[in-house]
Amino acid sequence: xxxxxxxxxxxxxxxxxxxxxxxxxxxxxxxxxxxxxxxxxxxxxxxxxxxxxxxxxxxxxxxxxxxxxxxxxxxxxxxxxxxxxxxxxxxxxxxxxxxxxxxxxxxxxxxxxxxxxxxxxxxxxxxxxxxxxxxxxxxxxxxxxxxxxxxxxxxxxxxxxxxxxxxxxxxxxxxxxxxxxxxxxxxxxxxxxxxxxxxxxxxxxxxxxxxxxxxxxxxxxxxxxxxxxxxxxxxxxxxxxxxxxxxxxxxxxxxxxxxxxxxxxxxxxxxxxxxxxxxxxxxxxxxxxxxxxxxxxxxxxxxxxxxxxxxxxxxxxxxxxxxxxxxxxxxxxxxxxxxxxxxxxxxxxxxxxxxxxxxxxxxxxxxxxxxxxxxxxxxxxxxxxxxxxxxxxxxxxxx
Amino acid sequence: xxxxxxxxxxxxxxxxxxxxxxxxxxxxxxxxxxxxxxxxxxxxxxxxxxxxxxxxxxxxxxxxxxxxxxxxxxxxxxxxxxxxxxxxxxxxxxxxxxxxxxxxxxxxxxxxxxxxxxxxxxxxxxxxxxxxxxxxxxxxxxxxxxxxxxxxxxxxxxxxxxxxxxxxxxxxxxxxxxxxxxxxxxxxxxxxxxxxxxxxxxxxxxxxxxxxxxxxxxxxxxxxxxxxxxxxxxxxxxxxxxxxxxxxxxxxxxxxxxxxxxxxxxxxxxxxxxxxxxxxxxxxxxxxxxxxxxxxxxxxxxxxxxxxxxxxxxxxxxxxxxxxxxxxxxxxxxxxxxxxxxxxxxxxxxxxxxxxxxxxxxxxxxxxxxxxx
Numbered sequence: 175x176x177x178x179x180x181x182x183x184x185x186x187x188x189x190x191x192x193x194x195x196x197x198x199x200x201x202x203x204x205x206x207x208x209x210x211x212x213x214x215x216x217x218x219x220x221x222x223x224x225x226x227x228x229x230x231x232x233x234x235x236x237x238x239x240x241x242x243x244x245x246x247x248x249x250x251x252x253x254x255x256x257x258x259x260x261x262x263x264x265x266x267x268x269x270x271x272x273x274x275x276x277x278x279x280x281x282x283x284x285x286x287x288x289x290x291x292x293x294x295x296x297x298x299x300x301x302x303x304x305x306x307x308x309x310x311x312x313x314x315x316x317x318x319x320x321x322x323x324x325x326x327x328x329x330x331x332x333x334x335x336x337x338x339x340x341x342x343x344x345x346x347x348x349x350x351x352x353x354x355x356x357x358x359x360x361x362x363x364x365x366x367x368x369x370x371x372x373x374x375x376x377x378x379x380x381x382x383x384x385x386x387x388x389x390x391x392x393x394x395x396x397x398x399x400x401x402x403x404x405x406x407x408x409x410x411x412x413x414x415x416x417x418x419x420x421x422x423x424x425x426x427x428x429x430x431x432x433x434x435x436x437x438x439x440x441x442x443x444x445x446x447x448x449x450x451x452x453x454x455x456x457x458x459x460x461x462x463x464x465x466x467x468x469x470x471x472x473x474x475x476x477x478x479x480x481x482x483x484x485x486x487x488x489x490x491x492x493x494x495x496x497x498x499x500x501x502x503x504x505x506x507x508x509x510x511x512x513x514x515x516x517x518x519x520x521x522x523x524x525x526x527x528x529x530x531x532x533x534x535x536x537x538x539x540x541x542x543x544x545x546x547x548x549x550x551x552x553x554x555x556x557x558x559x560x561x562x563x564x565x566x567x568x569x570x571x572x573x
Numbered sequence: 574x575x576x577x578x579x580x581x582x583x584x585x586x587x588x589x590x591x592x593x594x595x596x597x598x599x600x601x602x603x604x605x606x607x608x609x610x611x612x613x614x615x616x617x618x619x620x621x622x623x624x625x626x627x628x629x630x631x632x633x634x635x636x637x638x639x640x641x642x643x644x645x646x647x648x649x650x651x652x653x654x655x656x657x658x659x660x661x662x663x664x665x666x667x668x669x670x671x672x673x674x675x676x677x678x679x680x681x682x683x684x685x686x687x688x689x690x691x692x693x694x695x696x697x698x699x700x701x702x703x704x705x706x707x708x709x710x711x712x713x714x715x716x717x718x719x720x721x722x723x724x725x726x727x728x729x730x731x732x733x734x735x736x737x738x739x740x741x742x743x744x745x746x747x748x749x750x751x752x753x754x755x756x757x758x759x760x761x762x763x764x765x766x767x768x769x770x771x772x773x774x775x776x777x778x779x780x781x782x783x784x785x786x787x788x789x790x791x792x793x794x795x796x797x798x799x800x801x802x803x804x805x806x807x808x809x810x811x812x813x814x815x816x817x818x819x820x821x822x823x824x825x826x827x828x829x830x831x832x833x834x835x836x837x838x839x840x841x842x843x844x845x846x847x848x849x850x851x852x853x854x855x856x857x858x859x860x861x862x863x864x865x866x867x868x869x870x871x872x873x874x875x876x877x878x879x880x881x882x883x884x885x886x887x888x889x890x891x892x893x894x895x896x897x898x899x900x901x902x903x904x905x906x907x908x909x910x911x912x913x914x915x916x917x918x919x920x921x922x923x924x925x926x927x928x929x930x931x932x933x934x935x936x937x938x939x940x941x942x943x944x945x946x
Contacts, residue, residue: 198681198684198688199681199683199684302828303825303829304837304838353811353825353829356814526743526746527739527743528743530743531746
């Protein structure tokens with residue numbers, strides 16, 4: 175086949191033309207409404223979705239803003255996708271879901287079951303898997319989504335970062351991503367938990383720009399407590415200490431703070447900087463048994479009682495006391511879960527790992543067996559540093 | 574006559590064997606024991622590839638489609654030989670379907686299938702005009718990048734601390750049965766026994782047969798290890814449940830990478846890996862098909878066949894399956910049993926037996942002739 179110069183040039187031009195058209199399904203940034211948060215509530219025969227959009231002009235760094243940084247649109251539909259598509263009737267642009275940071279479910283919906291709405295979230299290609307899931311404690315998700323927060327102009331971002339930082343530094347919350355949630359939903363030996371968010375103060379003002387014009391914002395979004403599920407239904411909440419116990423058991427502690435009471439009154443606060451938990455399942459005398467080993471490194475962070483830290487015996491005593499205290503926290507969390515009859519720690523999975531054959535019989539009656547499971551906790555916390563002052567000056571003042 | 578070097582044979586073999594497995598996972602039916610399936614499949618694969626290599630030693634100077642007429646005779650051998658290029662063509666169509674479902678599910682959602690199939694085939698058809706030497710050279714160029722990308726994703730996955738070794742436990746919960754079931758015929762055929770197709774180009778390698786054997790077996794072990802690493806990463810990274818239900822498990826794993834909130838959403842990375850390996854696998858399937866048809870029809874130039882084969886491929890790309898579920902169901906339940914067992918296992922073994930018997934008879938005759946003298 176002989177190709178002359180003209181045809182060659184023409185065909186090259188043709189191919190370049192095709193190459194330059196770009197993406198088939200291109201959407202320009204100026205045509206998209208970027209969603210940052212989704213709130214999902216129940217209606218009588220479907221869902222009510224509230225979407226938080228950023229107002230691009232308002233969050234630009236250089237401009238002093240006067241308007242609201244976010245806007246919220248809601249729509250109802252029989253299915254999630256239908257509701258999302260119906261948003262277009264009120265939203266100014268096409269809804270773009272890839273940058274969603276947080277998805278909040280209303281407590282009412284969570285009590286009824288999350289399995290159905292979760293399917294859309296994992297099936298839709300536009301959704302990434304890096305958003306955090308939370309439950310609006312005692313509220314509608316819509317109410318939380320609507321609130322404007324200070325510092326972080328986009329409040330969905332605020333919820334994400336505050337759950338993240340408190341998980342890392344304070345420990346009673348937990349970042350639950352979609353895949354983890356689905357995995358614990360389908361697992362026989364583990365039940366899901368999800369962090370709760372709620373509002374404090376005057377919730378009327380939350381959606382008003384006035385909310386961030388005051389030094390002490392009237393409405394605050396708080397993330398705290400863990401929602402305990404049985405299957406896909408919310409049944410109860412763990413309080414702060416129980417949530418911390420939960421995080422100790424599931425090896426989800428990065429850093430946290432705990433206190434012990436001194437002999438002569440006052441408290442001594444210890445900062446845990448590293449923690450590692452090993453969970454071992456076994457079956458002894460036909461009964462399931464769980465062994466929890468916690469090893470951690472801690473610092474003494476705050477001494478508010480007369481105590482002589484220069485003696486190594488004192489440090490040993492503190493370690494012993496703190497070990498007992500941590501053990502209590504863990505045990506109280508386990509007791510609560512046993513009371514509710516839901517295995518949120520993955521004890522069943524631990525038994526499955528070590529005794530796969532026996533687990534097959536056990537899993538049919540696991541809800542009952544879980545209550546009778548013997549749990550042994552061993553905590554080994556070591557105090558490594560006492561801070562910049564070795565001895566406390568509290569002693570002298572008190573005497 | 575076109576020639577390729579020993580290293581190029583290695584590269585093409587690895588690309589061919591790794592193929593699309595790198596995205597779709599391996600032995601997913603066995604759940605968290607899929608890595609055991611990979612190891613057994615590799616061992617069975619080495620065995621069966623050795624047999625193919627032995628067959629090529631027994632039939633010097635002949636390609637795969639010529640073995641059958643040479644041993645079974647013209648009347649039985651030729652129809653059997655015709656099955657092979659048809660199989661290659663069909664497998665090429667399957668790769669096109671892999672591409673079409675992955676791209677339209679993950680990146681180019683609104684793009685019609687035809688646009689994807691057409692543009693992919695345009696490049697592949699051009700490569701067919703250039704011949705195997707060019708395909709091999711492109712492979713040579715891409716191979717280091719391919720490895721660096723796999724290595725890069727391994728490093729990123731390790732650094733982002735998403736692998737949980739606990740996900741591998743308990744080992745062998747359901748015993749050996751599901752493992753053996755997914756090893757044969759699917760596991761051992763996918764990639765490994767499929768390498769029978771490479772018998773079309775073993776003749777073109779410019780070294781001795783012994784070197785070809787060495788290179789091919791080394792490449793098999795190499796790609797087996799690559800697959801093993803990805804399977805282990807996927808299972809420990811996303812867990813058994815998601816390994817079973819995810820359409821594209823490797824993709825799910827890579828999108829979990831998150832390093833300090835800066836390096837994340839590496840989806841495009843996985844798509845790139847997939848496109849490169851799918852591209853080579855498709856080019857090779859079509860090359861072998863065209864080559865096979867050319868030898869069987871005794872057409873002088875293979876170029877005459879390129880356009881018809883490409884048009885048939887477009888049709889196959891469209892019609893092999895009408896949705897993803899059907900595509901996967903056929904890949905796992907229908908295709909290996911109906912085609913692979915016959916064409917990759919039974920026929921080559923029959924060929925081996927016939928060849929050995931014929932050889933023995935020939936030797937006996939020779940000995941007798943010598944004894945007479």
